[in-house]
Amino acid sequence: MSGLNAHLIVQRGDGFLLDVEIQIEQGQTVALLGPNGAGKSTLVSALAGLIPLDGGRIVLNGAVLDDVDADVFVAPEQRRLGIVFQDYLLFDHLTVLDNIAFGPVSRRSERSTARRSAKGWVDDLELTGFEDRKPPEISGGQAQRVALARALAADPELLLLDEPLAALDATTHVRLRRMLGEHLGGCRAPRLLITHDPTDAFLLADFVYIVESGRITQTGTPDEIRRHPATAYVADVAGTNLFAGVSEHGSVLIDGTHFTLHTADTSVDGAVLVTVHPRAVALHPAEPHGSPRNTWLARVEGIERLGDTTRVLLDGPLRLAADITPNAAEALALQPGTEIWAAVKATEIGISAA
Amino acid sequence: MTSAPTARRSIRRRPPIVFVALGVLGTLIFVVPLLGLLQKTPWSDLPELLTSDIVIDALRLSLISSVAATLIALVLGVPLAWLLARVDFPGRRLVRAVVTLPMVLPPVVGGAALLFALGRRGFVGGPIYDATGFVLPFSIWGVIVANTFVAMPFLVVTVEAAFVNLDQRFEGAAATLGASRLTVFRRVTLPMIAPSLAGGLVLTWARALGEFGATATFAGNLQGRTQTLPLAVFVSLESDRGAAIAISLVLVAISLVVLIGLRDRWWLRR
Numbered sequence: 001m002s003g004l005n006a007h008l009i010v011q012r013g014d015g016f017l018l019d020v021e022i023q024i025e026q027g028q029t030v031a032l033l034g035p036n037g038a039g040k041s042t043l044v045s046a047l048a049g050l051i052p053l054d055g056g057r058i059v060l061n062g063a064v065l066d067d068v069d070a071d072v073f074v075a076p077e078q079r080r081l082g083i084v085f086q087d088y089l090l091f092d093h094l095t096v097l098d099n100i101a102f103g104p105v106s107r108r109s110e111r112s113t114a115r116r117s118a119k120g121w122v123d124d125l126e127l128t129g130f131e132d133r134k135p136p137e138i139s140g141g142q143a144q145r146v147a148l149a150r151a152l153a154a155d156p157e158l159l160l161l162d163e164p165l166a167a168l169d170a171t172t173h174v175r176l177r178r179m180l181g182e183h184l185g186g187c188r189a190p191r192l193l194i195t196h197d198p199t200d201a202f203l204l205a206d207f208v209y210i211v212e213s214g215r216i217t218q219t220g221t222p223d224e225i226r227r228h229p230a231t232a233y234v235a236d237v238a239g240t241n242l243f244a245g246v247s248e249h250g251s252v253l254i255d256g257t258h259f260t261l262h263t264a265d266t267s268v269d270g271a272v273l274v275t276v277h278p279r280a281v282a283l284h285p286a287e288p289h290g291s292p293r294n295t296w297l298a299r300v301e302g303i304e305r306l307g308d309t310t311r312v313l314l315d316g317p318l319r320l321a322a323d324i325t326p327n328a329a330e331a332l333a334l335q336p337g338t339e340i341w342a343a344v345k346a347t348e349i350g351i352s353a354a
Numbered sequence: 355m356t357s358a359p360t361a362r363r364s365i366r367r368r369p370p371i372v373f374v375a376l377g378v379l380g381t382l383i384f385v386v387p388l389l390g391l392l393q394k395t396p397w398s399d400l401p402e403l404l405t406s407d408i409v410i411d412a413l414r415l416s417l418i419s420s421v422a423a424t425l426i427a428l429v430l431g432v433p434l435a436w437l438l439a440r441v442d443f444p445g446r447r448l449v450r451a452v453v454t455l456p457m458v459l460p461p462v463v464g465g466a467a468l469l470f471a472l473g474r475r476g477f478v479g480g481p482i483y484d485a486t487g488f489v490l491p492f493s494i495w496g497v498i499v500a501n502t503f504v505a506m507p508f509l510v511v512t513v514e515a516a517f518v519n520l521d522q523r524f525e526g527a528a529a530t531l532g533a534s535r536l537t538v539f540r541r542v543t544l545p546m547i548a549p550s551l552a553g554g555l556v557l558t559w560a561r562a563l564g565e566f567g568a569t570a571t572f573a574g575n576l577q578g579r580t581q582t583l584p585l586a587v588f589v590s591l592e593s594d595r596g597a598a599i600a601i602s603l604v605l606v607a608i609s610l611v612v613l614i615g616l617r618d619r620w621w622l623r624r
Binding site: 045048049050075076077079080081082083085089091092093094102103106107150154 | 523524526527528530531532533535537538542548
């Protein structure tokens with residue numbers, strides 16, 4: 001069986017228990033999305049073999065790497081993993097080229113062969129001209145690419161990316177996320193992206209696992225997760241607008257406001273959680289007429305470009321986010337402070353008992 | 355990273371007068387003896403004194419034995435420091451205490467202990483002598499052993515601290531890249547602790563070079579065989595004061611060159 005099949009149980013000294021199951025197929029990118037303290041670093045250490053499992057097993061391409069019941073443990077250096085660590089952990093005493101060649105050299109390939117293949121990665125990741133520099137002499141974005149090149153040059157059977165973009169400033173983050181996306185496609189190994197940033201997870205991964213407090217709380221494609229967040233954390237990070245309110249025959253008075261949302265779902269009365277997907281929020285320069293049951297005048301608070309969509313943060317009677325196309329955003333001439341009509345169909349408003 | 359300001363206002367505040375007074379006094383403790391040495395130096399006879407047999411013999415012996423002791427400390431001390439820093443074995447605290455004991459023990463006591471253990475009648479030296487006829491004390495090997503005994507703790511202590519302070523995640527990263535434990539040690543751990551290792555080696559060598567008590571007790575004071583520079587100074591003070599001063603100057607010069615040359619590079623990295 002190819003790909004990664006892992007059931008990881010780790011009991012940390014501080015009482016924290018990690019218990020997650022992960023499957024990743026060849027060529028698939030899976031994101032593990034969770035808040036700080038969810039156990040993501042513990043999971044990376046366990047997969048890498050830096051800490052042993054307390055239960056479960058790790059099978060990579062049919063080979064058992066760790067199995068508590070069968071008493072099998074493969075040392076880190078025998079596992080073919082490529083890891084991009086959160087703060088990269090580049091070797092400051094080695095040049096960029098020698099950092100990248102570290103894996104091949106360690107696996108006993110000829111030093112000249114190793115350096116030649118490292119040179120290929122230098123070119124691929126646009127690091128040409130920096131080969132002879134040491135890590136302290138390059139920028140954060142370059143260091144991130146060196147870390148990626150070092151992991152890929154080891155020809156890994158599993159690529160593990162531990163918060164690879166977290167240490168970067170916002171501009172570099174967006175640029176390197178695009179670059180990372182391009183290079184992930186060129187790696188045939190299963191790929192696991194560990195992140196607390198939903199945008200990174202949704203843009204880079206084929207499939208997302210949500211991990212909270214050491215457990216998987218939801219799995220699905222990015223689209224499924226965004227549409228049907230299972231927990232408040234997911235709803236929050238996925239950008240789905242989530243409100244608490246009180247429903248009466250499909251009219252929901254939102255807590256803390258005088259605003260009422262109308263939903264087609266009249267099955268739940270009383271305290272409810274209301275979700276409105278940002279894409280379900282339409283924006284109009286003038287008051288719309290016709291089908292939408294919910295319309296109100298809002299004020300633009302901020303505008304964010306997220307890949308191929310533009311997220312507009314609205315203030316007014318209800319604070320929420322709307323996702324529209326960049327073209328639409330341009331046509332509406334949106335600026336912070338612009339007054340605009342927001343509309344949401346009653347059928348687009350999700351409701352569940354709180 | 356913030357860019358350094360191009361011009362910086364310098365605000366000079368007068369340091370407290372008490373600090374200045376005590377600081378000057380503290381410096382004098384070291385300067386006055388040096389001046390005493392320089393003041394008594396027979397400068398015109400110096401070339402002749404420095405090339406006399408007793409000085410040449412002692413210098414040669416001191417350099418050989420101190421360098422040899424430093425190399426032994428390197429080969430034995432680094433793995434020992436690694437074990438003390440990284441492996442939680444039973445009795446670790448006791449081993450650490452015993453290894454660092456010579457730092458506080460009077461060297462004469464150390465020399466006597468060495469003599470009792472490794473001498474011709476010692477429980478280790480006896481069997482060796484019976485089997486091979488080899489006698490460790492009162493030979494250059496004895497000097498080297500005495501130097502190692504007294505100086506190696508400085509290397510172990512310095513390097514152990516470096517191993518403890520090293521971020522082990524770098525070694526983990528190297529392991530995941532396929533490096534065996536020895537490769538990790540050679541290509542990541544050692545280079546990362548290199549500044550501390552260099553500092554420890556210098557301290558060790560300096561301590562070995564200045565060693566007197568353990569050497570005198572364990573190896574004796576035989577010119578050309580076990581008489582190192584400090585011993586030569588002690589002997590010459592009675593017989594030939596000029597020679598004693600000349601040898602002292604040699605020691606001061608070597609120490610200053612090493613300290614000034616290495617201090618800025620390794621110890622005070624700001």
